[in-house]
Amino acid sequence: MSNSDFGLIGLAVMGQNLVLNVESRGFQVSVYNRTTSVTEEFVAAHPDKKLVGTSTLEEFVQSLATPRKVMIMVKAGGPVDAVIESLIPLLDQGDIIIDGGNSLYTDTERRDKYCSEAGMRFIGAGVSGGEEGALKGPSIMPGGPESTWEVMKPIFESISAKVDGEPCVVHIGEGGAGHFVKMVHNGIEYGDMQLICEAYNIFKAAGFSNEELADIFADWNEGDLESFLIEITANIFKQKDPETGKDIVDLIVDKAGQKGTGRWTVMGSVEQAVPFSTIAGSVEARILSSMRDQRKVASGILEGPDNWTCDLAGLSKEDLVAKVRNALYASKIVSYAQGLDLISKVGADKGWDLKLGEIAKIWRGGCIIRARFLNRITEAYQSDTPPTNLMLSPFFTEVLNKGQQDWREVVALAATNGIPVPSFGGSLAYYDAYRAERLPANLLQAQRDFFGAHTYERTDKPEGEFFHTEDWPDLIS
Numbered sequence: 001m002s003n004s005d006f007g008l009i010g011l012a013v014m015g016q017n018l019v020l021n022v023e024s025r026g027f028q029v030s031v032y033n034r035t036t037s038v039t040e041e042f043v044a045a046h047p048d049k050k051l052v053g054t055s056t057l058e059e060f061v062q063s064l065a066t067p068r069k070v071m072i073m074v075k076a077g078g079p080v081d082a083v084i085e086s087l088i089p090l091l092d093q094g095d096i097i098i099d100g101g102n103s104l105y106t107d108t109e110r111r112d113k114y115c116s117e118a119g120m121r122f123i124g125a126g127v128s129g130g131e132e133g134a135l136k137g138p139s140i141m142p143g144g145p146e147s148t149w150e151v152m153k154p155i156f157e158s159i160s161a162k163v164d165g166e167p168c169v170v171h172i173g174e175g176g177a178g179h180f181v182k183m184v185h186n187g188i189e190y191g192d193m194q195l196i197c198e199a200y201n202i203f204k205a206a207g208f209s210n211e212e213l214a215d216i217f218a219d220w221n222e223g224d225l226e227s228f229l230i231e232i233t234a235n236i237f238k239q240k241d242p243e244t245g246k247d248i249v250d251l252i253v254d255k256a257g258q259k260g261t262g263r264w265t266v267m268g269s270v271e272q273a274v275p276f277s278t279i280a281g282s283v284e285a286r287i288l289s290s291m292r293d294q295r296k297v298a299s300g301i302l303e304g305p306d307n308w309t310c311d312l313a314g315l316s317k318e319d320l321v322a323k324v325r326n327a328l329y330a331s332k333i334v335s336y337a338q339g340l341d342l343i344s345k346v347g348a349d350k351g352w353d354l355k356l357g358e359i360a361k362i363w364r365g366g367c368i369i370r371a372r373f374l375n376r377i378t379e380a381y382q383s384d385t386p387p388t389n390l391m392l393s394p395f396f397t398e399v400l401n402k403g404q405q406d407w408r409e410v411v412a413l414a415a416t417n418g419i420p421v422p423s424f425g426g427s428l429a430y431y432d433a434y435r436a437e438r439l440p441a442n443l444l445q446a447q448r449d450f451f452g453a454h455t456y457e458r459t460d461k462p463e464g465e466f467f468h469t470e471d472w473p474d475l476i477s
Contacts, residue, residue, distance in 0.1 A: 004027075007064045007070045022155060066095065095120055096122070108179040112144065126178050128182065128367035133368075141181045143174065156169045162365065163364045170358050175350070175352070185339075185369060189229075191279040195335070203216070203324070206310040214234050229368065254289055262282065266279060275430055323409055330400050330407045330427065332373075391434065455467060456468075
């Protein structure tokens with residue numbers, strides 16, 4: 001048997017599905033897993049595939065054609081470093097190591113430098129689409145040297161999702177650019193999911209059945225809100241529990257998990273001074289959901305409306321559905337605007353030359369946040385006059401202007417009924433602050449000057465001149 005075109009380490013479900021995807025495109029693939037029995041069982045389960053199972057890293061490396069292309073699909077953090085340390089003594093100059101997990105982009109930059117000094121080439125590749133995407137075609141966000149991308153391009157383009165015949169993969173940029181963009185993608189995913197959950201929470205409090213919710217989300221998926229997450233939400237409401245016959249969604253504990261990428265994105269936004277209210281609200285919501293025992297106690301102590309019921313204040317169900325739809329759409333636009341702003345800011349600081357239109361284009365298929373309106377984002381950023389903020393692109397400006405009153409009414413309705421909507425509310429606050437010609441930061445600057453002599457600018461003086469008030473009134477004892 002000839003040497004393999006590609007190798008993968010880490011045969012959990014994502015790794016296995018990626019291997020089957022690569023093999024289905026005509027490539028022979030070598031595989032290795034720390035637990036040898038996993039490798040043996042995987043290869044035995046696919047006897048008709050061009051797979052080479054190996055029991056040691058040495059055997060694995062020797063089975064690959066040069067330059068070797070080795071993809072690592074293990075848990076982010078220490079396990080990735082451990083695999084790299086074990087691989088480097090076995091590889092030759094110019095071989096390529098690809099980290100396909102959800103690694104923090106600063107770790108990717110460190111590994112890129114380390115591998116480069118050892119004579120290896122390194123790619124940090126974000127892979128989105130879950131288990132199904134890995135098998136049938138994910139969205140791939142590779143970062144690293146342009147020359148290394150050219151070597152990997154045939155494989156990555158062949159295994160990626162396709163939209164209008166175009167592969168959902170593009171070289172993102174140098175160093176950690178690929179994992180950075182994947183991190184922000186995951187943050188946007190957090191925001192999308194939370195916005196859908198807030199819409200659901202309002203509807204449930206208003207007395208909608210799961211059957212009605214399935215129809216609402218299915219209907220939304222036929223229009224501008226068409227997306228993978230809206231589609232699966234409609235299907236979730238139809239799912240029955242085989243044990244009890246009840247709706248499975250009603251049996252699931254209201255305690256959300258997270259793997260860290262959303263938190264990383266919010267932390268990155270703080271470091272870069274980029275407003276991130278929608279996604280920050282979604283991360284906070286997951287954290288609060290995990291405090292279930294405390295919430296149960298607090299529900300009997302802290303007063304407020306019964307947030308399991310919603311007074312529609314004269315609205316019909318049809319009116320509420322239309323208003324929540326507009327609030328969801330507007331908030332979704334804000335979420336993407338914030339995410340793309342963070343990508344733009346960090347890309348400029350790092351000199352990555354990130355192209356927002358190309359990034360939005362590869363998110364159209366394969367990935368979790370794939371949605372119809374990504375075509376509009378691509379158009380906006382590939383136009384002759386790309387917007388400084390997505391909200392200022394004419395298409396999205398029109399959507400926001402038309403929907404903003406409904407958006408306000410939904411947030412107000414939720415607040416009046418004690419229904420938490422951190423991402424709806426945070427998105428609206430961002431929208432209003434961004435469009436405000438004047439904010440109360442003048443008072444804030446006065447406070448800073450009072451207690452810390454931090455100075456301020458004046459409206460009646462040239463911009464860039466700073467002043468300090470020496471004789472603020474004494475504090476009253």
